[in-house]
Amino acid sequence: MDFTFKEEQQQFADALRRWIDKDYGFEARRKIIHSDAGVSDAAWSQLVELGMTALPVPEAQGGFDGSAVDMMVVMQELGRGLVVEPYFATMLGAQFLKLAGGQEALLEQVASGSLKLACALGEQQSRYDLADVATMASPSHTITGTKTVVVHGGQAGAFIVSARTRGAQREREGIALYVVQRDAAGVTVTDYRTLDGQRAATVRFDGAQATPLRGGWDVLEAAADYGNTLLCAEAIGAMDAIFAATLEYLKTRKQFGVPIGQFQALQHRMADMFIHLEQARSMAMLAAVKVSSDDAEERRRVASAAKVRVGQAAKFVGQQAVQLHGGMGVTDELPAAHHFKRLTMIGLTLGDVDHHLERFAHEPGFTAGQ
Known part of the structure; x- marks a missing residue:
């Protein structure tokens, strides 16, 4: 199998690696993970400047419409450099928005780097079963429940949330997806550092108002x-x-x-x-x-x-x-x-x-x- 990346992909990777080697070395990273925030605004701004946040976003929303292979180039460099910024969480959230459709305004914010996302999917009892959802959504689109180990939940401006509208707790039917703003009433975020230096959070929703996304399971x-x-x-x-x-x-x-x-x-x-x-x-x-x-x-x-x-x-x-x-x-x-x-x-x-x-x-x- 040919693992040779295209010239523009390799240029993207080289630019990212040069920045990591110059400004995000091991000692710089240690200072970031031991800081109160656990992430660096300056590093995020550099990722935005390099075009990383715009890479998977459609061109109509200010992105480059990059494929998963393009994203592989970026993620390899982030893994090599042990980068702890909320890039993965935001790009996963952007994928939800792309698949659901009709979220052009939010995707534009992602591309510009002004919006960081987190995906609140797992719960205390669910382990790896994403269909095991006890968090409930009302007909008026309010969310009640608790999501655990939300990767970079404390750094997000909005959450992609799975919630149940009907059905038994582990049924795939009845699962719906929502966007909840971090500053919405009824949202409580408990941020902490994980063993690998990343950040995660427990996010509690007490009747928080949400915007429904198209599509479910x-x-x-x-x-x-x-x-x-x-x-x-x-x-x-x-x-x-x-x-x-x-x-x-x-x-x-x-x-x-x-x-x-x-x-x-x-x-x-x-x-x-x-x-x-x-x-x-x-x-x-x-x-x-x-x-x-x-x-x-x-x-x-x-x-x-x-x-x-x-x-x-x-x-x-x-x-x-x-x-x-x-x-x-x-x-x-x-x-x-x-x-x-x-x-x-x-x-x-x-x-x-x-x-x-x-x-x-x-x-x-x-x-x-x-």
């Missing part, structure tokens, strides 16, 4: 698959970085008077890491190509297969990197430790390996005779 599922595609791309960037750091360490760390990279056993482990990484890269690219497919069954299969393979690779590559670095592999001072934490959190976002393996197995055609 179908839009929710399609947007979640798109989100998983972005996460897979970010994981590839993080694994690229952790692999390169481990290889460099093996070349410089000496034992018995020679670099430990000369030991054949460690060379074999690096080869295994490389194989896992390249297989994951193949699946991430396939997901980026297929996530916009008109065939919903194909989209679901590929998105879940990618999340499974990337999740397996992330665990293997991360664990091997920590072991090959020795005790320092888990220290806060080493970027590899932070990459491993981020890879772990990616694996737990929008469904882990077991969840997507089960989802893949339940898709038509998996069992012989279907």
